[in-house]
Each structure stands twice: as C-alpha cells, then as structure tokens.
C-alpha cells in the first residue's frame with residue numbers, strides 16, 4: 165500500500181450465510197471493527213442477506229456490497245437483480261466479473277462492461293475482478309489476459325469515472341485453493357494494471373484507483389501482500405466468513 169490510497173478490505177461471502185447467519189456475522193464484525201478507522205471495510209453477503217446486513221451496519225462506516233447485478237435497470241429478466249434494487253437496499257458497492265461468474269455462469273467481458281457502465285451511472289462503486297487461470301499463467305499470458313479484461317471492462321469510460329472504480333486482481337488458480345500468489349507476483353500484476361490505467365486515463369487517475377488482491381488471503385499472508393506498494397487491499401473469500409480471521413486481515417491493512 166502507498167500513502168494516499170486508503171486500504172479497502174472486502175469480504176465476499178459468496179453463497180454462504182442464511183439471513184440469520186449473515187446478521188450474526190455482520191453484528192460481530194461491526195462490534196469489533198469499529199475502532200479501525202484508517203481502512204475501508206465492505207461486506208458482500210448474498211442477495212437474500214443484503215437487507216438484514218444493511219440493518220446491522222446502519223450508522224457504521226462499514227460499507228455494503230452485492231456480489232453481482234444485471235446491467236438493465238429493470239425488465240422481464242427472471243432471477244436477476246438490478247442496480248436500483250441494490251441501491252434501495254443500501255448497497256454502495258457491487259462486485260462485477262468475479263471469476264466464478266465468468267467460469268460458472270458464462271459472463272463475458274462484454275457483459276462485465278455493460279454492468280460497469282450501469283453501476284457507474286447509478287452511483288454504485290464497482291469492484292471489478294480480473295485474473296488469469298493457471299494454464300494462462302503457465303503459458304505466459306497473464307498480462308495479455310488481464311489487459312484484455314481491464315480494457316474491455318473500462319472501454320469508453322471517462323477518466324473521472326475510472327477514478328471511482330475499484331479493481332480486484334484475483335488469479336483464478338489462487339481462489340479457494342490455498343495457493344496464494346507471492347507478494348512479488350501479485351504486485352507485479354497490480355503494477356502493470358496501474359500502468360494500463362494510466363494509458364486508458366492518465367497518471368493521476370491511475371495513481372488514485374485502488375487495486376485489491378484476492379485469492380486465498382489469510383491472516384498469515386495478508387501483511388506481506390498488503391505491504392506491497394501497488395496492493396491496496398484485499399477481496400477475501402473463505403477467511404471473511406470468520407470474524408477473527410477477517411479482522412486479523414483488516415488489522416494487517418492498518419499496521
């Protein structure tokens with residue numbers, strides 16, 4: 165992390181926690197995280213727990229995020245959730261283009277782009293996920309893959325709007341596998357993403373955008389990852405479901 169960019173730690177609860185479980189988790193995190201004032205904290209529960217978690221977080225600085233949304237504001241789209249719905253329930257953030265959405269549900273770069281446009285238009289902060297598979301990394305394609313994802317997600321987006329986004333570099337091979345990118349490997353990709361942002365917008369915008377790392381972030385590896393100059397936070401899966409491990413990662417961001 166570099167001074168000037170406020171660290172941001174987000175918990176992606178994925179398809180875990182019923183509303184009562186979500187309430188308990190959010191309440192416990194709120195009760196114990198409040199004194200940590202130098203970091204942005206975001207909880208991203210499943211859709212069905214958003215309302216109850218919003219209620220738990222009322223009046224606290226902890227942000228609420230969804231894990232996905234459709235790009236249309238409304239429509240005959242059975243099973244989908246719109247940006248307006250997320251705003252109404254109290255979300256400020258939305259995770260877009262997570263690799264599980266891309267791999268399991270066929271989300272394309274073009275769909276992610278539409279979603280980014282809609283999120284920005286309604287005032288939601290998109291957390292846009294990019295990352296390569298193991299095969300792509302081993303074939304030396306990491307930069308090409310990530311660049312394509314970033315270029316496509318932010319095509320034709322003015323610099324002022326680009327300055328509002330959050331990126332999450334999540335190498336697919338590190339998600340839920342216990343296999344974490346080394347701090348140097350991760351920072352190297354973050355640095356390249358920032359260079360691309362400078363090309364797409366300008367140096368000031370690129371220097372402002374926060375880039376989280378995600379993929380098997382744990383209390384044991386968080387401090388070393390977050391100490392890297394271009395790693396501005398973490399998008400945490402499994403370890404965000406336990407109060408203590410999540411808060412240890414948050415502490416690592418401020419120490």
Ligand code: 13P
Nearest residue numbers: 176339340379380401402
């Ligand atoms: P894990 O932390 O469980 O590897 O998940 C990372 C992730 O996908 C966060 O979005």
